Amino acid sequence: MERLDGGSVVPERLRGGIIALGNFDGFHLGHQAVVGRAVARARAEGRPALVGTFDPHPIRHFVPDSAPFRLSTLDQRERWFAEAGADAMVVFRFDAALAALDAEAFVAERLIAALGVGGVVTGGDFTFGKARSGSVAALATFGAMHGFSVDTVDPVTLDGEPVSSTRIRELLQQGDPRGAARLLTRAFTIAGVVQHGDKLGRTIGYPTANLDMGGYVRPAYGIYAVRGMLADGRVVDGAANLGIRPSFDPPKELLEPFFFDFSEDLYGQPLEVALVEYLRPEAKFDSLEALTTQMDADCARARTLLATA
Numbered sequence: 001m002e003r004l005d006g007g008s009v010v011p012e013r014l015r016g017g018i019i020a021l022g023n024f025d026g027f028h029l030g031h032q033a034v035v036g037r038a039v040a041r042a043r044a045e046g047r048p049a050l051v052g053t054f055d056p057h058p059i060r061h062f063v064p065d066s067a068p069f070r071l072s073t074l075d076q077r078e079r080w081f082a083e084a085g086a087d088a089m090v091v092f093r094f095d096a097a098l099a100a101l102d103a104e105a106f107v108a109e110r111l112i113a114a115l116g117v118g119g120v121v122t123g124g125d126f127t128f129g130k131a132r133s134g135s136v137a138a139l140a141t142f143g144a145m146h147g148f149s150v151d152t153v154d155p156v157t158l159d160g161e162p163v164s165s166t167r168i169r170e171l172l173q174q175g176d177p178r179g180a181a182r183l184l185t186r187a188f189t190i191a192g193v194v195q196h197g198d199k200l201g202r203t204i205g206y207p208t209a210n211l212d213m214g215g216y217v218r219p220a221y222g223i224y225a226v227r228g229m230l231a232d233g234r235v236v237d238g239a240a241n242l243g244i245r246p247s248f249d250p251p252k253e254l255l256e257p258f259f260f261d262f263s264e265d266l267y268g269q270p271l272e273v274a275l276v277e278y279l280r281p282e283a284k285f286d287s288l289e290a291l292t293t294q295m296d297a298d299c300a301r302a303r304t305l306l307a308t309a
Contacts, residue, residue, distance in 0.1 A: 006092035015116035017048035026071030103134025175220035187274035225302035
């Protein structure tokens with residue numbers, strides 16, 4: 001699996017490929033259908049299988065002060081694309097230069113000159129080019145002109161509704177990580193590097209591995225049953241506070257997982273934390289004793305839930 005710059009000419013061995021085009025944030029069921037179609041076509045035609053994604057998200061370029069909304073990082077997407085069978089991920093850096101390209105120029109410069117595509121696969125609502133001027137119909141017209149195929153995948157539905165990143169964000173913000181996981185086909189997972197905190201958890205017997213939420217969407221604040229994926233591949237169960245810690249001053253937004261039966265130093269190490277179940281909202285306690293009693297109950301419940309999850 002290679003990561004390529006969408007503004008540069010790709011190696012000859014990857015030219016002529018079938019590329020799935022989209023943002024693919026979270027790589028949910030609908031995204032998987034698009035990439036799956038591209039990989040299947042590439043294998044059938046003996047071509048490279050590519051996945052094109054945009055980073056930063058176009059919204060971040062046009063509305064830089066918008067609230068965090070990402071469901072995944074580039075590193076996460078790269079791993080998922082590889083697991084889906086792609087040979088390379090093409091990252092189109094969404095900057096002023098890319099935003100200024102009209103639909104025809106995007107096809108000519110990025111798809112033909114840089115990638116030499118043999119085919120493109122998209123979802124039916126895919127748009128591209130300056131002011132989103134290009135549609136799948138326009139893409140098909142360009143394909144006929146320049147000799148590459150265009151394949152469109154219908155929306156994937158679940159429970160009678162289309163699967164979308166927007167729907168997943170709403171479920172997370174409503175405190176329904178299990179509902180989000182059904183659409184994602186995996187638990188929503190936050191990746192980061194463990195940072196030093198105030199070490200207050202140590203004083204009450206609950207040392208935590210603190211992660212900054214970065215550009216991720218903010219799920220409902222509260223306590224979660226979680227699974228941590230360590231850098232060496234081990235998986236550990238735990239409970240986590242996601243929010244601003246109202247019992248402590250000053251408020252500070254963090255994801256703070258406490259892992260059961262685990263005492264190793266994780267500072268400075270990469271960590272992924274999957275939100276499995278929402279236990280309760282954040283609450284402010286009048287004393288550390290009351291807080292500790294509630295944390296004991298939260299951890300006991302999380303252990304029970306994770307034993308069957």
